[in-house]
Amino acid sequence: MNTFIEILSPDFLLREALIGSVLVGCLCPLIGVYFVLRRMIFLGVALPQVSAAGIALAFLTYRMFVGQHQHYVPSERWLAMLGSLSCTLVGLLVLAALARYRETVEARIGITYAIAAAATLLFLAMDPAAEAHMVNLLKGDILATTGPSLTLMAGVFGAVALLLMVFRKEFLLVSFDRDLAVVFGKSAGLWDGLLYLMIGITISLGVMTAGPIVTFGFLVIPPLTARIITRRMLTFSLTAAGLGAITAFAGFYCAYRFDLPLGPAEVALASLVLASVAVTRGLSRVLGRWQAA
Amino acid sequence: MPGTLLNLRDVSLGYDTCVVLAHLSFTVVCGECLALVGPNGAGKTTLLRGLLGLIPVLAGQIEYGFDRSTSPPGYVPQRDTLDPIFPLSVFEVVLMGTYGRLALLRPVGRRQRQLAADCLERVGLADLANRPFWALSGGQKQRVLIARALAVEPSILLLDEPTAGVDPGAATTIMDLVARLNRDQGLTVVLVSHHLRLVRALVHSVVWVEDGCASKGATEVMLAPERIMEIFGPLRGTE
Numbered sequence: 001m002n003t004f005i006e007i008l009s010p011d012f013l014l015r016e017a018l019i020g021s022v023l024v025g026c027l028c029p030l031i032g033v034y035f036v037l038r039r040m041i042f043l044g045v046a047l048p049q050v051s052a053a054g055i056a057l058a059f060l061t062y063r064m065f066v067g068q069h070q071h072y073v074p075s076e077r078w079l080a081m082l083g084s085l086s087c088t089l090v091g092l093l094v095l096a097a098l099a100r101y102r103e104t105v106e107a108r109i110g111i112t113y114a115i116a117a118a119a120t121l122l123f124l125a126m127d128p129a130a131e132a133h134m135v136n137l138l139k140g141d142i143l144a145t146t147g148p149s150l151t152l153m154a155g156v157f158g159a160v161a162l163l164l165m166v167f168r169k170e171f172l173l174v175s176f177d178r179d180l181a182v183v184f185g186k187s188a189g190l191w192d193g194l195l196y197l198m199i200g201i202t203i204s205l206g207v208m209t210a211g212p213i214v215t216f217g218f219l220v221i222p223p224l225t226a227r228i229i230t231r232r233m234l235t236f237s238l239t240a241a242g243l244g245a246i247t248a249f250a251g252f253y254c255a256y257r258f259d260l261p262l263g264p265a266e267v268a269l270a271s272l273v274l275a276s277v278a279v280t281r282g283l284s285r286v287l288g289r290w291q292a293a
Numbered sequence: 294m295p296g297t298l299l300n301l302r303d304v305s306l307g308y309d310t311c312v313v314l315a316h317l318s319f320t321v322v323c324g325e326c327l328a329l330v331g332p333n334g335a336g337k338t339t340l341l342r343g344l345l346g347l348i349p350v351l352a353g354q355i356e357y358g359f360d361r362s363t364s365p366p367g368y369v370p371q372r373d374t375l376d377p378i379f380p381l382s383v384f385e386v387v388l389m390g391t392y393g394r395l396a397l398l399r400p401v402g403r404r405q406r407q408l409a410a411d412c413l414e415r416v417g418l419a420d421l422a423n424r425p426f427w428a429l430s431g432g433q434k435q436r437v438l439i440a441r442a443l444a445v446e447p448s449i450l451l452l453d454e455p456t457a458g459v460d461p462g463a464a465t466t467i468m469d470l471v472a473r474l475n476r477d478q479g480l481t482v483v484l485v486s487h488h489l490r491l492v493r494a495l496v497h498s499v500v501w502v503e504d505g506c507a508s509k510g511a512t513e514v515m516l517a518p519e520r521i522m523e524i525f526g527p528l529r530g531t532e
């Protein structure tokens with residue numbers, strides 16, 4: 001109980017990290033809803049890895065053309081953001097452009113993941129200045145979240161959440177029945193583009209803040225949990241976001257209380273919630289059938 | 294021509310540069326009930342998609358007797374094209390039909406909700422409004438999709454194989470519903486169907502699609518038993 005009160009205190013040393021963690025936990029599932037509904041879950045594994053490769057590439061390029069970059073300065077974060085966002089968007093655009101060849105979609109995503117993972121390590125190896133700090137930046141170092149980066153994250157995530165809410169009907173229509181959207185005169189490509197842009201921004205910020213594992217975990221696990229217990233679109237999205245935020249907070253608490261690594265603790269907890277909900281749902285169905293018989 | 298909703302003038306349709314149907318010329322007038330029929334793979338769905346503007350017209354011209362941007366047509370797709378993973382209630386699916394006339398940034402309001410409820414009532418499924426869409430039977434799903442198309446408040450309804458994969462009882466219910474919408478409410482209907490027996494009893498005219506061409510005629514001529522027998526053989530002719 002003392003730990004719980006401590007982490008809620010305004011003077012808590014890792015307050016920014018806690019808020020950042022909850023923000024990632026809340027927004028990733030909100031975007032992840034579309035990953036699940038559009039059956040793009042594997043893309044959720046590949047894109048965070050592409051984002052990490054983008055960070056490594058940005059530092060390598062900077063070193064090759066400008067010079068050695070300094071660590072622990074704001075410009076380092078901006079450079080990482082630029083690399084992450086541009087690579088994620090390019091990756092998304094390429095995958096989206098090839099999306100109509102449906103028979104090879106899994107192979108393409110698998111190849112993207114393999115190339116991105118290999119490229120990340122190669123870029124790091126090619127940069128003699130790559131240190132443990134760089135590896136932290138690639139894996140995401142949520143404990144290093146600062147006030148300004150938190151403000152930026154809150155602003156960007158807020159804008160993404162607002163756009164998702166305002167254009168809810170367009171995103172739903174284009175995702176559920178693309179033909180009907182075209183019959184209604186909507187530009188499906190434009191709405192896909194806006195959705196992909198928001199996915200790219202969210203993944204880039206998520207990877208920089210919490211790393212690829214946490215980003216992928218929160219993109220997919222809370223929406224899958226919410227899908228089991230909800231029957232409507234709005235409640236599906238809100239439940240996924242709520243579950244993500246609560247799991248992130250609880251994961252942070254467990255990591256702090258039991259001295260565990262934060263990201264894996266959050267993902268493990270989210271998975272535990274998914275397993276519990278799935279088992280409970282399965283049991284209630286079996287019980288229902290048994291009672292009916 | 295007054296009262297003409299669709300006017301095809303020497304139209305060619307296909308995918309990319311591959312022409313599937315060529316030199317199509319026919320009209321659909323207000324209040325007409327028309328079926329697109331023909332063998333499998335003849336291009337019936339391609340023709341329907343062309344009429345809907347889902348594929349480009351490769352040559353010729355389709356003139357519309359209504360403003361497609363402000364008053365889009367009602368479209369009923371094959372239900373299998375919709376993914377059951379979406380957690381949508383029956384009411385939410387029907388409500389989607391009202392998006393066709395809603396401007397950007399304009400939220401769904403009381404009028405749209407009332408319209409969706411009325412359309413569900415018209416297809417006889419008002420009591421299923423809160424049920425998950427994916428939990429319905431094939432025939433019920435098809436009627437929900439018809440309700441969604443009605444929520445567009447269309448001047449023309451285009452249906453792609455509305456009775457495909459449903460049991461005979463449900464197929465009759467769906468066709469009766471379409472007939473009622475055409476007869477009682479004057480709604481123009483264009484439908485793709487393999488179900489010749491049901492179509493023969495329902496439609497005024499038929500567009501026969503075969504070998505890259507299409508010809509239009511009265512139902513009793515185009516679907517005369519001897520003609521069907523000649524094309525499909527004695528077994529298929531009685532379908």
